[in-house]
Amino acid sequence: xxxxxxxxxxxxxxxxxxxxxxxxxxxxxxxxxxxxxxxxxxxxxxxxxxxxxxxxxxxxxxxxxxxxxxxxxxxxxxxxxxxxxxxxxxxxxxxxxxxxxxxxxxxxxxxxxxxxxxxxxxxxxxxxxxxxxxxxxxxxxxxxxxxxxxxxxxxxxxxxxxxxxxxxxxxxxxxxxxxxxxxxxxxxxxxxxxxxxxxxxxxxxxxxxxxxxxxxxxxxxxxxxxxxxxxxxxxxxxxxxxxxxxxxxxxxxxxxxxxxxxxxxxxxxxxxxxxxxxxxxxxxxxxxxxxxxxxxxxxxxxxxxxxxxxxxxxxxxxxxxxxxxxxxxxxxxxxxxxxxxxxxxxxxxxxxxxxxxxxxxxxxxxxxxxxxxxxxxxxxxxxxxxxxxxxxxxxxxxxxxxxxxxxxxxxxxxxxxxxxx
Amino acid sequence: xxxxxxxxxxxxxxxxxxxxxxxxxxxxxxxxxxxxxxxxxxxxxxxxxxxxxxxxxxxxxxxxxxxxxxxxxxxxxxxxxxxxxxxxxxxxxxxxxxxxxxxxxxxxxxxxxxxxxxxxxxxxxxxxxxxxxxxxxxxxxxxxxxxxxxxxxxxxxxxxxxxxxxxxxxxxxxxxxxxxxxxxxxxxxxxxxxxxxxxxxxxxxxxxxxxxxxxxxxxxxxxxxxxxxxxxxxxxxxxxxxxxxxxxxxxxxxxxxxxxxxxxxxxxxxxxxxxxxxxxxxxxxxxxxxxxxxxxxxxxxxxxxxxxxxxxxxxxxxxxxxxxxxxxxxxxxxxxxx
Numbered sequence: 001x002x003x004x005x006x007x008x009x010x011x012x013x014x015x016x017x018x019x020x021x022x023x024x025x026x027x028x029x030x031x032x033x034x035x036x037x038x039x040x041x042x043x044x045x046x047x048x049x050x051x052x053x054x055x056x057x058x059x060x061x062x063x064x065x066x067x068x069x070x071x072x073x074x075x076x077x078x079x080x081x082x083x084x085x086x087x088x089x090x091x092x093x094x095x096x097x098x099x100x101x102x103x104x105x106x107x108x109x110x111x112x113x114x115x116x117x118x119x120x121x122x123x124x125x126x127x128x129x130x131x132x133x134x135x136x137x138x139x140x141x142x143x144x145x146x147x148x149x150x151x152x153x154x155x156x157x158x159x160x161x162x163x164x165x166x167x168x169x170x171x172x173x174x175x176x177x178x179x180x181x182x183x184x185x186x187x188x189x190x191x192x193x194x195x196x197x198x199x200x201x202x203x204x205x206x207x208x209x210x211x212x213x214x215x216x217x218x219x220x221x222x223x224x225x226x227x228x229x230x231x232x233x234x235x236x237x238x239x240x241x242x243x244x245x246x247x248x249x250x251x252x253x254x255x256x257x258x259x260x261x262x263x264x265x266x267x268x269x270x271x272x273x274x275x276x277x278x279x280x281x282x283x284x285x286x287x288x289x290x291x292x293x294x295x296x297x298x299x300x301x302x303x304x305x306x307x308x309x310x311x312x313x314x315x316x317x318x319x320x321x322x323x324x325x326x327x328x329x330x331x332x333x334x335x336x337x338x339x340x341x342x343x344x345x346x347x348x349x350x351x352x353x354x355x356x357x358x359x360x361x362x363x364x365x366x367x368x369x370x371x372x373x374x375x376x377x378x379x380x381x382x383x384x385x386x387x388x389x390x391x392x393x394x395x396x397x398x399x400x401x402x403x404x405x406x407x408x409x410x411x412x413x414x415x416x417x418x419x420x421x
Numbered sequence: 422x423x424x425x426x427x428x429x430x431x432x433x434x435x436x437x438x439x440x441x442x443x444x445x446x447x448x449x450x451x452x453x454x455x456x457x458x459x460x461x462x463x464x465x466x467x468x469x470x471x472x473x474x475x476x477x478x479x480x481x482x483x484x485x486x487x488x489x490x491x492x493x494x495x496x497x498x499x500x501x502x503x504x505x506x507x508x509x510x511x512x513x514x515x516x517x518x519x520x521x522x523x524x525x526x527x528x529x530x531x532x533x534x535x536x537x538x539x540x541x542x543x544x545x546x547x548x549x550x551x552x553x554x555x556x557x558x559x560x561x562x563x564x565x566x567x568x569x570x571x572x573x574x575x576x577x578x579x580x581x582x583x584x585x586x587x588x589x590x591x592x593x594x595x596x597x598x599x600x601x602x603x604x605x606x607x608x609x610x611x612x613x614x615x616x617x618x619x620x621x622x623x624x625x626x627x628x629x630x631x632x633x634x635x636x637x638x639x640x641x642x643x644x645x646x647x648x649x650x651x652x653x654x655x656x657x658x659x660x661x662x663x664x665x666x667x668x669x670x671x672x673x674x675x676x677x678x679x680x681x682x683x684x685x686x687x688x689x690x691x692x693x694x695x696x697x698x699x700x701x702x703x704x705x706x707x708x709x710x711x712x713x714x715x716x717x718x719x720x721x722x723x724x725x726x727x728x729x730x731x732x733x734x735x736x737x738x739x740x741x742x743x744x745x746x747x748x749x750x751x752x753x754x755x756x757x758x759x
Binding site for chain 2 (some may be wrong): 075078079082085086088104105106109110111189191198199200250251252253254255269384385387388389391392395396398399400409412
């Protein structure tokens with residue numbers, strides 16, 4: 001009996017080994033190019049696949065390996081990426097937020113190749129907005145190709161709930177207006193503002209829109225090069241506004257993720273939520289059409305931008321092929337195909353938006369005329385170390401509302417970042 | 422004869438050598454690497470030169486540790502949470518495990534069936550436990566409770582509803598309370614803050630962990646109970662002891678070594694806990710359910726604070742060693758004596 005079993009197992013194992021040996025042997029003539037991202041589901045994964053298909057069609061000698069790591073809004077992927085980069089085994093290209101996440105983590109530390117030749121070859125210098133070029137460049141050279149632009153400062157609301165309570169988008173354009181509207185909603189038994197800060201970044205996200213709304217674009221920008229004083233009275237005012245808004249959130253906010261908070265708005269249990277425009281994709285995916293959007297209090301005329309971009313690490317195994325892939329990422333066709341699925345607008349200025357949905361068309365129009373500021377919660381405004389320090393302060397403030405302690409912590413975080421004195 | 426012995430010894434050495442080398446490199450080597458890394462000024466994504474084990478940076482001695490224990494609020498809250506978790510987790514597991522084992526030891530009907538039921542939770546991973554309990558203990562809103570809260574509402578027991586792991590508060594002796602005043606008088610006023618309290622949210626995590634591990638504790642105790650010879654019980658009965666006295670005076674003392682093993686096994690699980698926290702709550706409101714292992718991951722892979730993460734790792738290692746080393750030393754001494 002046992003001998004039979006042994007023979008049976010041996011046969012299985014040998015055939016498994018034979019199969020394993022066969023499998024990768026077939027496409028061996030093609031050169032593999034590894035693209036690393038955290039796009040594993042829904043529109044973003046489909047969009048990436050479109051780009052890969054375009055590249056594969058134009059370069060039959062190459063084969064893109066889609067090395068995507070799922071989960072945690074990129075935090076799992078970033079952990080894997082950092083281990084690989086430190087170990088000297090970089091992918092040929094990887095997804096990174098443009099701005100300080102790209103520059104402070106990877107460029108100033110010497111992990112990346114400059115891309116001025118790619119930019120020159122494909123005419124990207126004229127295709128991207130000057131503001132975008134500045135954010136991806138270090139010492140005059142660009143270091144990544146942005147694929148899309150997301151807007152962080154959007155207030156989403158349930159139209160039916162707003163109408164039933166006699167509110168319009170204009171009512172919440174100031175902090176005073178927001179407070180009045182929120183009191184009205186609260187009295188009607190509706191949660192005014194939905195928040196899902198299961199991951200602390202969602203609270204940081206709300207916080208950055210309050211900073212922008214209270215300080216205005218110029219002083220908000222000043223926070224990140226320390227020309228705006230973190231210990232000053234304007235920041236105190238922003239913290240008080242933030243505290244005021246936190247007084248109107250759902251009780252179970254720490255148990256929810258951002259999309260579960262969004263569900264509260266869809267169900268009409270909550271009236272508003274402040275989230276980036278990936279929420280638009282969530283509404284589309286859930287088949288909900290009764291939503292409206294507006295800038296959060298004080299944010300009118302300011303576009304809080306973040307972008308996914310791809311760079312070229314040193315020691316990439318196939319830099320020439322990878323540069324061609326980056327060319328596809330930055331092309332008009334590539335950006336249109338990708339962004340319509342991803343639910344974001346193009347980093348290029350010449351995209352045709354006629355096929356995009358109503359929200360994205362309005363966002364594209366704002367992108368042209370608004371003042372552009374970088375997002376904190378999504379790696380554009382500050383280094384990852386600084387952002388982590390702020391994220392670490394967030395849960396405590398959200399629960400105890402101690403403005404003075406929070407501000408002291410923020411001043412300390414600014415000092416620890418090495419940017420401020 | 423002499424030659425044979427030598428050959429045996431040679432084979433023994435050859436067979437053991439790979440694992441000795443592996444242990445030296447992958448355990449002690451890496452402990453050494455981490456300890457050295459924890460003293461460096463390596464709190465950025467510094468590149469590691471080819472052929473080197475560390476980035477080019479200077480040593481800042483114990484600054485990373487000093488920072489953790491002086492200015493780092495999050496780490497101090499984590500220490501509190503770990504202690505709370507460890508005490509409640511081990512205590513509840515032992516109590517529940519022992520009760521279940523004694524219950525099963527009463528020669529009840531279909532013992533195997535119950536034994537399997539109590540043991541099954543151990544077969545799932547902490548990740549699964551975490552996700553399931555996150556759903557069960559999600560409080561919902563007071564108007565529309567979900568999960569366990571909804572069950573309480575439907576049973577007409579709304580006073581049992583709780584905010585579970587979303588509760589940011591801690592139970593502690595306030596300076597105004599009688600105990601707090603007493604503590605202040607004897608010079609321990611510093612402990613009358615939430616930092617020396619019991620994080621309420623952590624108790625929800627304890628609940629999930631106990632659900633998973635108490636069956637295992639039961640199995641340990643059951644084995645111990647079955648190892649108590651019937652003659653002892655009968656002798657006690659002949660001497661006129663009641664059933665309670667038999668357990669209290671005869672059986673419990675014999676179970677002491679089992680309790681010790683259980684404490685060691687549960688203790689090192691609880692000090693290193695990461696997966697359950699990660700799947701169930703994350704850091705929680707005001708870090709109410711944050712633990713050092715989770716902070717270590719966060720600070721290294723999100724904040725690029727490699728040296729600070731290494732310092733946390735070493736602190737965890739030391740705390741586990743404090744628990745395990747005396748036990749190992751004791752076990753070795755007993756073995757030598759044999």
